[in-house]
Amino acid sequence: MTKKIFNSIVITSVITNVVTLILMNVIDISSTVNVGIFFASVLIATVFALRLSRKITRPLIEVNPDDPKINYSEINPLIKKIRTQKGKISRQKHEVMNGREQLSLITENMNEGIVIADLRNNILSCNSGALKLLGVKNVGEGQSIYLLNDSETFRHCIQNAMGGRNSSCILKTPDGEREIIASPSNTTDTVNGIVVFIFDVTEKQQLETMRREFTSNVSHELKTPLTTIYGISDMLANGIVKPEDVGHFGKNIRSEAERLIILINDIVSLSKLDENSIPRDDVETDLYELAEKILERLRHSASEKDISLSLSGEHVSIIGNRTVLDEIIYNLCDNAIKYNKVSGRVDVKVSHIPTKILVTVSDTGMGIPSEHINRIFERFYRVDKSHSRQIKGTGLGLSIVKHGVIYHNGTIRVESKVGKGSVFILEFPTENRK
Ligand code: ADP
Numbered sequence: 001m002t003k004k005i006f007n008s009i010v011i012t013s014v015i016t017n018v019v020t021l022i023l024m025n026v027i028d029i030s031s032t033v034n035v036g037i038f039f040a041s042v043l044i045a046t047v048f049a050l051r052l053s054r055k056i057t058r059p060l061i062e063v064n065p066d067d068p069k070i071n072y073s074e075i076n077p078l079i080k081k082i083r084t085q086k087g088k089i090s091r092q093k094h095e096v097m098n099g100r101e102q103l104s105l106i107t108e109n110m111n112e113g114i115v116i117a118d119l120r121n122n123i124l125s126c127n128s129g130a131l132k133l134l135g136v137k138n139v140g141e142g143q144s145i146y147l148l149n150d151s152e153t154f155r156h157c158i159q160n161a162m163g164g165r166n167s168s169c170i171l172k173t174p175d176g177e178r179e180i181i182a183s184p185s186n187t188t189d190t191v192n193g194i195v196v197f198i199f200d201v202t203e204k205q206q207l208e209t210m211r212r213e214f215t216s217n218v219s220h221e222l223k224t225p226l227t228t229i230y231g232i233s234d235m236l237a238n239g240i241v242k243p244e245d246v247g248h249f250g251k252n253i254r255s256e257a258e259r260l261i262i263l264i265n266d267i268v269s270l271s272k273l274d275e276n277s278i279p280r281d282d283v284e285t286d287l288y289e290l291a292e293k294i295l296e297r298l299r300h301s302a303s304e305k306d307i308s309l310s311l312s313g314e315h316v317s318i319i320g321n322r323t324v325l326d327e328i329i330y331n332l333c334d335n336a337i338k339y340n341k342v343s344g345r346v347d348v349k350v351s352h353i354p355t356k357i358l359v360t361v362s363d364t365g366m367g368i369p370s371e372h373i374n375r376i377f378e379r380f381y382r383v384d385k386s387h388s389r390q391i392k393g394t395g396l397g398l399s400i401v402k403h404g405v406i407y408h409n410g411t412i413r414v415e416s417k418v419g420k421g422s423v424f425i426l427e428f429p430t431e432n433r434k
Helices: 002-023 032-061 076-108 128-134 152-162 202-237 243-275 287-304 322-338 397-407
Strands: 113-118 123-126 167-173 176-187 190-200 283-286 308-313 317-320 345-352 356-363 411-417 421-429
Touching: 076 128, 113 128, 128 167, 128 190, 152 167, 152 176, 152 190, 176 202, 202 243, 243 397, 283 287, 283 322, 287 308, 287 322, 287 345, 287 356, 317 322, 322 345, 322 356, 322 397, 322 421, 397 411, 397 421
Parallel strands: 308 345
Antiparallel strands: 113 123, 113 190, 167 176, 176 190, 283 317, 345 356, 356 421, 411 421
16 A cells, blocks of 8 residues: 555656646756756655655554544544454354353263264364263374274274264273264265264163063073973873873973963063052051061961061051062062071061161071172072072062062162071161151
8 A cells, every 4th residue: 555655656746747847848858957857856756755655554554443542534434344343253253162162061061972073084072971981081182083992893883974874883891881873974965074972871781681681581481381381281182191190290280380370470570660660559558467468378388398487576667569568578588488498497577767667587598609699689590500490489589579679769688698597688768658
């Protein structure tokens, strides 16, 4: 701008000079004096133009649009526009910063992992959840996504997404199992990058394994008695069995059928507890009376082994599901008899302290080796498979007990000594009490 003003002033002064000289008829090209006057006037015009153009442009160069005192009528509209633009830019910058802060606040507080990467496999963004779930530290923006995990499975999943296909996989990490879902981010036909979600699926996978094991165990447990029933009835149908043996085979069929009924009942109870489909019928149950009735029902099987049954404590009522409470105490007492020695003892005690209702079932039986204690509540788990043939059972009883206790917000623990006996201790919160 300065240059332009300068040029226009110089040219204008030169032209004015020349025109003035011509008009005054004093110019004579051959005269050296006149040529000298001409160049001198050009020089003066140049110096003058330089100073004038600087003077004109200085306020423009030095202008500070934020200075409220500034007041040049020629440039005021421009300054006003600059001020408006500046305000707009600062507002937008503030909004972007706020948005970024909010986004980072949300993603940093998520349990799930989120990673965004470009097509060169570089991380653009990665929250701390992703690092935690994948068990890595100090990996972030600008670094390769494969620093998060360099397994073949992960690479394959990421490459699929980079190729424009949604992809997922399960990774095993020292802390559990992780599900990776990688999605390409597309505009029309072009992939711009990928978004990777990481979830902790340890519990889900464990449940899935348990479900698979349960199905296979149920099938096995159902098949065994059914095969026996089928075999015996086939022999009876074909007249192979001697008349004097019919009674014996008939008893076998009944016993296997009984086993099937118990198993099916256990499975039904367990799945009801699993599905949480047991109604919360707020019925008041006296645990002492309930235990008394249960022991009465078990008196016959106890007498077969000459086992004495005793009940002590006090009448304590609890609000809960009577059928479930019955199953809990029945299963514990039934086990205490089954796994007891001949002429042993089973003691049930019902009591309460200010914060808890306590039910203990003690026996003088074979006891449970410590390495098995944590597993006896698993479905189909039996401590000694070899004597499980002699002592009837499904391996589901304690699993039902555990779920029933959880249903009543209670806890269960076991103290046991091999060869001496076991004590199962149930604790329910007193809020369940009336
Ligand atoms: P089961 O139908 O086999 O009795 P449970 O789930 O009730 O199934 O019990 C699981 C296993 O725990 C049993 O097979 C047994 O080995 C062990 N167990 C349970 N209660 C007792 C007990 N009172 N004394 C010794 N072992 C026990």
